[in-house]
Amino acid sequence: MLREMRRKRQALSKEDCDDVLYLGTSGVLALAGDDGYPYAVPISYVYDGEKLYFHGAKAGHKMDAILREPKASFCVIDQDQIVPEEYTTYFRSVIAFGKIRILEDAEEKRDAIERLALKYAPDDSAENRRRAIDGGWEPLCMLEMTIDHLSGKEAIDLVRRRPQPYKLE
Template identity: 70%
Template sequence: MFRPMRRFKQALSPEECRAVLERGTSGVLALTGDGGWPYAVPLSYVYADGKLYFHSAKSGHKVDAIRSCPRASFCVIDQDHIVPEEYTTYFRSVIAFGTVRILEEDGEKRAAIEKLAVKYAPAGSRENRDGAIDREWAPLCMLEMTVEHLSGKEAIELVRQRGK
């Protein structure tokens, strides 16, 4: 179902892929948009228990696309170091493939937004976090992507540096 990586020596292990998702702060969600056109949107996210969580408005292109076709990919760039003298970049990135659903149940939605809030404001108090979530609750939509496949790759120069 998913293509094997052509440059398999540069492939990241499943553990390395998960680590990239855990430390990343933004990525690009790719969906099938209006008229079958690709629609890719940069988003903040949190990765937990094999799932990616995103916040969204309750209406718009992203939500319409998910309702039409829940299959998606999400790309996170972990490193992109430009090396001009070599005419290249030392990169590391991961693509997650899966299906996205809109969280409708309040308990699921609350748990997801709390994970996101803790990731981006880890020193914040519970009281401040609850207040911020409560203020934004009415227009808030939470999305959950169940990851079905992970693919990660890094520059061959990084592979050599790590002695893989």
């Protein structure tokens, strides 16, 4: 059972969480690492509105951790503005909790890497993207994270700045 957010007033809506995930360019993937140590790795990703996709090598610490325990969390920081005069930061971030699987099916893998390529090289031609993908296909591993729980939070100062709905008294 995942915990409820303590400061609910600072919670982002599902739509705001989606926006952060769509627009972000990197995040930190947290896994159960070696010898009980957490393993958190910065990584590029793409979000399709339901799932997160990552790429990487077929071997290494990340893959060993996923094969041992597919549960993971992924955090994206959308805003982190330091406000020294207030001894605080105006932050906005999202955390997704879920399970990761390795995409073995060639069509699923191709679809996922094409989404990633389109996100990071949107102005390139389809032919150039295809060539780049084909050139790195053999060592490529694509991962899919199914989201079980999604939460986002922002600084109370940002909450206070949002337009408030008009209340009749």
